Amino acid sequence: MHPRIVKLLLAFAFCTGSLFPAFAQTGSTADQIAKLQAQVASAQSSADNAWMLVSSALVLMMTGPGLALFYGGLVRKKNVLATMMQSFAMMAIITVLWALVSYSLAFDSGTSFIGGLHHLFLHGVGLTPDSDYSTTLPLQTFMVYQLMFAIITPALITGAFAERMKFSAMALFLILWSICVYSPMAHMVWGKGGLLNASLGGRFPTLDFAGGTVVHVTSGVSALICALYLGKRVGYPKEAMPPHSVVLSVIGACLLWVGWFGFNAGSALSSGTLATSAFVNTHFGAAGAALSWMLAEWIRNGKPSALGGISGAVAGLVAITPAAGFVQPMSAIIIGLLAGVFCYFMVIKVKNWFGYDDSLDAFGVHGAGGTLGAILTGLFASSSINPIFKDANGNPLPSGAVDGNWHQVLNQFVGIALAWIISIVGTLVLLKLVDLTVGLRVPRDHEVEGLDLTQHGEEGYDFAS
Amino acid sequence: MQKIEAVIQPSKLDAVKDALLEVGIEGMTILEARGHGRQKGHTEFYRGREYTVDLLPKIKLEMVVPDELVEKAVQAILSSARSGKIGDGKIFISKIDEAIRIRNDERGPSAL
Numbered sequence: 001m002h003p004r005i006v007k008l009l010l011a012f013a014f015c016t017g018s019l020f021p022a023f024a025q026t027g028s029t030a031d032q033i034a035k036l037q038a039q040v041a042s043a044q045s046s047a048d049n050a051w052m053l054v055s056s057a058l059v060l061m062m063t064g065p066g067l068a069l070f071y072g073g074l075v076r077k078k079n080v081l082a083t084m085m086q087s088f089a090m091m092a093i094i095t096v097l098w099a100l101v102s103y104s105l106a107f108d109s110g111t112s113f114i115g116g117l118h119h120l121f122l123h124g125v126g127l128t129p130d131s132d133y134s135t136t137l138p139l140q141t142f143m144v145y146q147l148m149f150a151i152i153t154p155a156l157i158t159g160a161f162a163e164r165m166k167f168s169a170m171a172l173f174l175i176l177w178s179i180c181v182y183s184p185m186a187h188m189v190w191g192k193g194g195l196l197n198a199s200l201g202g203r204f205p206t207l208d209f210a211g212g213t214v215v216h217v218t219s220g221v222s223a224l225i226c227a228l229y230l231g232k233r234v235g236y237p238k239e240a241m242p243p244h245s246v247v248l249s250v251i252g253a254c255l256l257w258v259g260w261f262g263f264n265a266g267s268a269l270s271s272g273t274l275a276t277s278a279f280v281n282t283h284f285g286a287a288g289a290a291l292s293w294m295l296a297e298w299i300r301n302g303k304p305s306a307l308g309g310i311s312g313a314v315a316g317l318v319a320i321t322p323a324a325g326f327v328q329p330m331s332a333i334i335i336g337l338l339a340g341v342f343c344y345f346m347v348i349k350v351k352n353w354f355g356y357d358d359s360l361d362a363f364g365v366h367g368a369g370g371t372l373g374a375i376l377t378g379l380f381a382s383s384s385i386n387p388i389f390k391d392a393n394g395n396p397l398p399s400g401a402v403d404g405n406w407h408q409v410l411n412q413f414v415g416i417a418l419a420w421i422i423s424i425v426g427t428l429v430l431l432k433l434v435d436l437t438v439g440l441r442v443p444r445d446h447e448v449e450g451l452d453l454t455q456h457g458e459e460g461y462d463f464a465s
Numbered sequence: 466m467q468k469i470e471a472v473i474q475p476s477k478l479d480a481v482k483d484a485l486l487e488v489g490i491e492g493m494t495i496l497e498a499r500g501h502g503r504q505k506g507h508t509e510f511y512r513g514r515e516y517t518v519d520l521l522p523k524i525k526l527e528m529v530v531p532d533e534l535v536e537k538a539v540q541a542i543l544s545s546a547r548s549g550k551i552g553d554g555k556i557f558i559s560k561i562d563e564a565i566r567i568r569n570d571e572r573g574p575s576a577l
Binding site: 237240242243246297301303305307308311347348349352361 | 510513
């Protein structure tokens with residue numbers, strides 16, 4: 001309700017009360033106003049909550065079936081279930097882990113680098129809002145929404161070690177990774193008291209709307225370390241290893257695209273205009289990158305491919321993720337166009353120069369696209385879309401370089417550098433640990449036979465029966 | 466009795482089948498096959514990696530026919546399966562000693 005009308009009503013109520021004390025209505029009028037205000041707040045809370053619950057479901061859909069199909073189609077037939085299973089297993093494993101410990105490590109107020117332990121076993125995570133994160137959402141909605149991010153991030157890494165890692169080693173490594181890399185990074189960027197938190201006054205405010213550094217840089221860079229540490233697949237690169245079904249991958253990528261609306265527009269943590277900005281930018285970024293990857297391929301190979309188109313779309317979605325709630329739609333198209341060409345170059349050229357076997361290009365798309373997107377966010381962030389920095393009187397300050405705030409680009413580099421360092425160090429240490437205890441790779445003959453049979457005792461396709 | 470084996474382009478299957486029915490061939494077995502003769506394969510690109518596919522999808526037809534129908538059947542296949550381009554396929558003909566109908570132990574050309 002408009003504050004002036006409220007004041008007027010209050011004044012009226014006061015006058016009637018004092019003029020006609022015998023018929024004093026003060027109590028009931030004030031009650032009615034309070035009741036109305038409560039109803040308005042409840043309506044807003046319901047609207048926000050509805051969108052955030054839908055967004056949570058959309059983000060879960062990105063992991064299963066989205067990522068499972070996208071990655072599953074790219075591997076050879078003998079590994080399709082094992083690859084899908086790695087994504088699916090995260091939906092179960094990380095969920096339990098989140099409730100036990102990692103939500104607290106990410107979002108409890110703790111040090112600048114990691115959250116505290118007050119929310120272990122979801123203690124104190126109830127249905128009333130935590131005003132530091134949102135004034136309208138039940139804290140459990142916020143918690144479950146953030147959980148979906150924690151699920152997809154380690155699942156993204158699985159693309160780097162596809163077709164050769166033991167299921168047990170994968171599970172153990174990603175549990176430890178979620179605790180030691182994801183939770184601290186999420187805390188630094190989004191948690192209370194985090195070093196990089198732009199909306200809660202962090203020391204080096206990094207603009208990361210929906211997880212360019214937290215999700216994509218960490219998973220992509222860790223993927224590169226995994227590919228280097230585990231070594232190449234048997235037969236790579238001499239043996240042909242074409243995707244066994246680009247059809248599955250196209251379906252998966254399109255589900256990722258749709259799910260990404262929950263990922264980015266949901267990161268507004270409300271159903272207002274900021275969600276609209278993020279939604280529009282997400283779509284434009286994806287389209288721009290799909291187009292530029294296809295064009296690059298068309299020029300170089302003479303044909304635009306379906307796999308190229310969907311790889312570009314994912315690259316664009318990755319790059320627009322940190323920028324989604326900060327930039328103008330035309331900036332989103334530019335970010336998309338740049339990301340498509342840049343990731344194409346990383347996947348087609350740079351991977352071959354260095355010779356690492358990043359099986360499904362988790363680094364080339366997520367690491368490279370996430371890093372580029374985080375830098376471009378510093379360039380294109382506009383306070384007209386999201387006035388995140390304010391002076392003491394609450395007036396908006398410039399956001400990114402387009403507003404004249406070139407310093408923000410430096411802040412972005414601090415965030416990116418921290419994400420790279422924590423990912424490299426964390427992944428190396430954890431891989432070594434898992435290597436020494438359970439061992440990382442399946443035996444050579446198991447790898448040749450396929451992980452579906454040797455790790456899970458089943459086959460993806462049995463057309464004879 | 467003679468056996469005719471024909472390897473043809475998959476896209477020609479319906480035309481060949483119709484042409485054979487027209488000259489009175491009543492039974493045949495069809496196999497989905499992969500292979501190549503002098504025809505070279507093609508190149509596929511996946512994220513910049515190049516793969517040469519030299520075994521191409523083909524259809525293989527097999528039928529055993531009485532001697533007097535062999536030439537008619539061959540002409541029917543030739544006219545319906547030919548596009549004039551490399552990769553149209555081949556026909557092989559061989560003698561068959563015996564044919565037996567499983568249902569009633571009938572033997573010889575009447576079992577066809």
